[in-house]
Amino acid sequence: MTEPIIQLKNVSVEFNSKKKQVSAVNNVNLTINKGDIFGIVGYSGAGKSTLVRLINLLQKPTSGQVIVNKQNLLELSDKELRISRKKIGMIFQHFNLMNARTIFNNVAFALKGTDLSKKQKNDRVNELLDLVGLSDKANNYPSELSGGQKQRVGIARAIANHPDILISDEATSALDPKTTQSILELLDQINKKLGLTIVLITHQMEAIKQISHHVAVMDQGKIIEEGSVYQIFSEPQKSLTKSFINTTTRLDETLKVLYEQENVKHLSKDQKLLSLSYFGDSTDEPLISSLYEKFQVSANILYGNIEMLQGQPLGNLVVILSGTEQSVQNALNYLNESRVKVTELNPSEGDINELN
Ligand SMILES: Nc1ncnc2c1ncn2[C@@H]1O[C@H](COP(=O)(O)OP(=O)(O)O)[C@@H](O)[C@H]1O
Ligand SMILES: [Mg+2]
Structure with a gap:
């Protein structure tokens, strides 16, 4: 069942200062469904933070509509907006913890102003610390925690009031790869366990790949490409999207190395260097061996990679056909007709940009 929880309709945000006018968000339409993990990827300055600040109206749009949980936020009174905001949690790159308070009290702070009894608050904080794996740190101070642990506190605090939506704005950007992975796993777990919708803002495509179900690529205030993670990774259309994907496969770096190999440098006219991207059903077929049976063409595999993305195989091969x-x-011609994306590579021109 897909039911929209966030709808941005023709939203734009313009910042005007004396010197210049910035169109931070430029006529964006975006629908995010309940229970989704929706990634938004883009370089710094693309407009990602401004866009997600529209979801809780921390940023007002210059034009357009913001509909969250079927409510048109721009039509709410201040009081209604405050209530609506409680249903949206947020985590950030720099954690924003209160250093003079214990971990317990940092989380408890989020429950201030609720009508829970003291005991109910205590129970809730303990439940949250347990959920994020920090029960033993309740009495410690933020300065005694690692970056990953601090972000776990951030998550506990953000979900304290049972929000429907969790916005993560570069929450793993200050963390090392292993810690990043454990935080992403926690977010994935929370999504599954609590059915919370997560909006994952990042400049790291790897983070999107790990847990997102859908992804939008943002550039200069616009969403330039959007789809399921599998769809975007298997058939990206825009060159910016391809370069983000390249950062996760590192195929471009592999090619740089391959282009230095003697057999690749000196291809004869009866040889072709190809990159094959294959996905879904095509990976069941014995494609490479059938090339010899059908055409007496041999394939020398120089590089191969296959991985599972959202339960489906996605792969890359670099081969020399002779x-x-x-x-x-x-x-x-045969490969081009199969469900394999074929890119002819020309080492002498060093072309690596056309790949995904
Ligand atoms: N409060 C602001 N006033 C003026 N310009 C801003 C403001 N916030 C963001 N911008 C500008 O809007 C653009 C998008 O910024 P931002 O949404 O922070 O991008 P991202 O999160 O993708 O790095 C940038 O050019 C930035 O300088
Ligand atoms: Mg940002």
Whole structure:
């Protein structure tokens, strides 16, 4: 069942100062469904933070509509907006913890002003600390915690009031890769356990790949490409999207190394260097061996990578096909007709940009 929880309709945000006018968000339409983990990726300055601040109206749009939980936020009274905001938790890159308070009290602070009894508050804080794996740190201070632990406190605090939506704005950007992974796992777990919708803002495509179900790529205030994570990773359309994906496969770096190999430098006219991206059903087929059976073309595999993304295989191969000029061409035509994306590589031109 897909039910929208966040809808941004033709939203724009313009910042005007004396010197310049910045169109931080430029006519964006975006729908995020309940229970989704929706990633928004883009370089610094793309407008991601401004865009997600629209979701709780910390940022007012210059034009357009913001609909959250079926409520048009721009039509709410201040009081209604405050209530609505309680249903949206947020975590940040720099944790924003209160250093003079214990971990317990940092989390308890989020429950201030609720009508819970003292005991209920205590129970809730303990439950939250347990959920994020920090029960033994209740009486410690933030300065005694690692970055990953601090972010766990941030998460406990953000979900204290049972929000429907959790916005994560670069929450793993200050963390090392291993800690990043454990925080992403925690977010994934919370999404599954609590059914919370997560909006994951990041400049790291790897983070999107790990837990997001859908992704939007943002550039200069616009969403330039959007889809399921599998769809975007298997068939990206825009070059910016491809370069983000490249950061996760590191295929471009692999190619740089391959291009220095003697056999790759000196291809004969009966040889072709190809990158094959294959996905979904195509990975069941014995494609490479059938090239020899069908066309007497042999394939020398220089690099191969296959991984599971959202339960589906996604792979890359770099191969040299050898045969007669005609048979190699026939093999190429055959590959092009299969569900494999074929890119001919030309080492002498050093072309690595067209890849995904
Ligand atoms: N309060 C503000 N006043 C003026 N310009 C801003 C403000 N906030 C953001 N910007 C500008 O808007 C653009 C988008 O910023 P931001 O949303 O922070 O991008 P991101 O989060 O993708 O790095 C940038 O050019 C930034 O300088
Ligand atoms: Mg930002």
